[in-house]
Amino acid sequence: MLSKSGRGISLVRSAILLAVAALIATLFTAPAAQAADGQITGLAGKCVDVAGANSANGTPVQLYDCNGSNAQRWSNSGDGTLRALGKCLDVSGNSTADGALVHLWDCTGGANQRWVVSGANDIVNPQANKCLDVQDRNSANGARLQIWTCSGQSNQKWNAPPSGGGGNPGGFVVSEAQFNQMFPSRNGFYSYSGLTAALSAYPAFATTGSDTVKRQEAAAFLANVSHETGGLVHIVEQNTANYPHYCDTSQSYGCPAGQAAYYGRGPIQLSWNFNYKAAGDALGINLLADPWRVQNDAAVAWKTGLWYWNTQNGPGTMTPHNAMVNQAGFGQTIRSINGSLECDGRNPATVQSRINNYQRFTQILGVAPGGNLYC
Template sequence: MKRISLRGLTLVRSAVTLAVAALLSVLVTVPASAADPVGSITGLAGKCVDVAAASNANGTPVQLYDCNGSGAQQWTVAGDGTLRALGKCLDITERGTANGSTVQLWDCGGGANQKWVVSAANDIVNPAADKCLDVTGNTSANGARLQIWTCTGAPNQKWNAPRGGSTPPSNPGSFIVSEAQFNQMFPSRNSFYSYSGLVAALGAYPGFAKTGSDTVKRQEAAAFLANVNHETGGLVHVVEQNTANYPHYCDPNQSYGCPAGQAAYYGRGPIQLSWNFNYKAAGDSLGIDLLNNPWLVQNDSSVAWKTGLWYWNTQSGPGTMTPHNAMVNGAGFGQTIRSINGSLECDGRNPAQVQSRINAYQRFVQILGTTPGNNLSC
């Protein structure tokens, strides 16, 4: 969709994000905090993730076993992304990323093979391998070795782990993103962009974030919110900030003209809807007269969210597919960028803005407890 977004602000935000990422990349693993949640991790048949023989020697296998309350079954979900027992970390043997790579106990070293995300869907994911903690052989027998495997959503990959306050389970009957997760994504958001407004808008597009596997659902939600984050400066701006552009969004060649006024069709809402023809098309689709009353998009939170979802689910813009189809059919996050603003950003035109969107997406999938998938850039 052709429009002007917050270019200068985005470039600054991108530079800050990259600088922070560079700093974080050199930090070592920090000790677990007393505030980190601690407890047993249960799986198949209610059995516990257990360190064999309660040994804290490097290389000790991690297995499934009857729960007994011992220290070998007490895991700390540390703030640095590690899972710890007996003073050491859950570790993928030989830094493996292939299906069947076993897990063990090892000194905490900060490697990617010791990083885990406990998801709202009760998966435990290693983002580096893009795989889930899994019980070998899908058996609940004592001593069954744990491994990593492609995430399938099967019972032998489901775990009940201790949880902190920042990532509670999402409501399965509502949006796959919980309100707490939404607030974590947008800590400085404008109150106009309410979670309740977003949830109220979801009924207009029931396939959104409810198509495919749990991983795909979370990836689509994260992808939509990451692009929205970029367009609005973190859900801060409701309307386009450059007022000099306002008169430019009236296409007089349309038979219906611009009944709300020459300067009435500027960017509004989470996807920065602009141009008279887009207000007309979105309004017709949603059953709302946005051509004559475009101000609804900046005055009604649910209407604003609906316009964003309209574009996401029905428009391909300068791309070849809708952003929704890009995510549910495996084309990847990069194709959502192309469909939203590819004519100005993709194919090397503005890599900093592309990276800004990617950075937000990677952060959001981590909050949602899943992995980003492939083809992140355009």
């Protein structure tokens, strides 16, 4: 039995050991501290810092005690860049290799200056598909920052300013930075602002169910439109020989814009005169008479995609929206969009292409893809 004084020494020793264990846990497992005033906080609660507050090209970016200086004030304007002292966080030499250092540089719009702040607190350079990382998990002042294969370790976890200094427009579960990561080569016509402007037409889209379901639905929609448009590159159908085939003359209203006017347009590649009429009627726009508006107005284009997604079964048995909200699975969205040509073994390569997009996009949004991916 310990004496009173011996028990006291034992308790002190235990307290010291517990404190050391807590410190180790903070360094290696704890999430980044909350960012404030434009700071990006990470390992050991320290800040992403421009060495010496020097704005010259090539100035190292490092970890340092947070001090509230301009060298630690970063803006995330929504264009995919992280900026301090009027310049951009840049991967040296446009490298995509593990260990490539980051530094400050004039903003050029290059892919080595694009960053996505994920829902999992990673900061990812999409070009390299690698994470902002503290070298050697070193929490000392002056530790250099680099890119490295994403590992989920604490030296890759950050709290950063949100895009645009606030939340996403209309509460959309996909930020502009994430959208840009999904579509690095997209046509400027398919703007994020055009998409968010269209969301009000179908307010249940990506707002129904749990946060997981909301993100899964957004990823599913964007994965399908990515397949339809080659990564949001093509505004109109590329095979012009098909153009005259989309006029169903059995419809009483005919094809007032011309027999060859109803070819595929927009993110879902809306086609056929009857679809243009139905979408236009639903949206209060005379698309039967003016189908070209879908290729000239980004918000209208996005609305036609959302119209189909939220209201049309197509060759399937449910709308794509219901397929995701009711957890029937991503495969059912494929069936509703193009199942008669792709599902049940008709074209497994295109089905796989859609699934690959969906899995990549759910990863960007930090959510599991769920089951029933195939049709």
